[in-house]
Amino acid sequence: MDEEKREEKEVKEEVKEEGEKLQVVIPDKYKRYFSWGAALLVLVVIVGGIWFLWSRRGTVAIVGRERIKREELDQRLENIYGKDTLDRMIEERLVKQEGVKERVKISQSEVKEKVDELIARFPSQDEFEKLLAQSNMTLRDVRKQVTVGLILEKLVTKEMSERELRDYFEQNKESFAQPEQVGCRRIVVKSEDEAKDILKELEKGADFTQLAKEKSTDVQTKERGGDLGFLSYEQMERGELGKEFAESAFSLKVGGLSEIIKTPLGDYQIIKVGGRIPRQPATFENSRERIKGMLIAQKTQGYLEELKDKAKIKRFLEKEEKKKRPKEEE
Missing domain, CATH: 3.10.50.40 (Chitinase A; domain 3)
Structure with missing residues (x-):
């Protein structure tokens, strides 16, 4: 029992530490620049378009003579986003662990290429840097997230065969013209x-x-x-x-x-x-990378679910939520 309590305390401290680093990454007006973002495990917290970093105590607002305490805000954020955010954090750790297990290597040049690709989706470099500043992020944070995305992409791709790519092409040839x-x-x-x-x-x-x-x-x-x-x-x-x-x-x-x-x-x-x-008929060679991207997008969530099913995961957030519920709701 003491061992379980110690483990639970460590996990809570880790989740709290991660929570204090949470960043808002993609406001609505920028979402169209993230079409490949499904592979980036971005942690998002959005509250009415206002961006917060979590801290431990203090007053966050005064309305008339009433104070809104930081703990009230934290509780509201946890109620709304806690489970989804924890799920994304779990997925990110699982991807990293599986990448180590499968000896997936990501080079700096690969990361740079994807980051440059991401920046190019914005109207200008200034717009991209403005988003980072507003989200309390640095380019280093982006590189870390891109690295996780690339690991996931390689893990999913590893399970694809050339035959699967060709079969998909033959079944959807007209759409690739x-x-x-x-x-x-x-x-x-x-x-x-x-x-x-x-x-x-x-x-x-x-x-x-x-x-x-x-x-x-x-x-x-x-x-x-x-x-x-x-x-x-x-x-x-x-x-x-x-x-x-x-x-x-x-x-x-x-x-x-x-x-x-x-x-x-x-x-x-x-x-x-x-x-x-003029219209040009599709060829497998010209369509291969596009097909690969589409299959990665289709398979990513299923792959993450498989990782979660195989992994030993203890969740403590749900236990805390049950303890906080009024008795009449139980």
């Missing part, structure tokens, strides 16, 4: 009258790229002369460009100008088509 793509530029302005003036200039032979740099209000493409790159119909329709944009772009010949189109946000835009890439 490269659809037709259209290369576009656009100029966006606030008023319809201004759009009409710009369209007249373009029809007289004005340079589209230069006018986009000078007059477009689209900050994401302005400096590139309005260049949106090559996009499929589906990418245009489902993205922020919308169905009307997609229909217009795909109806134009190379070099053609659109009529004035109203954007989903109420602005006005003119499109110019610069090129087309």
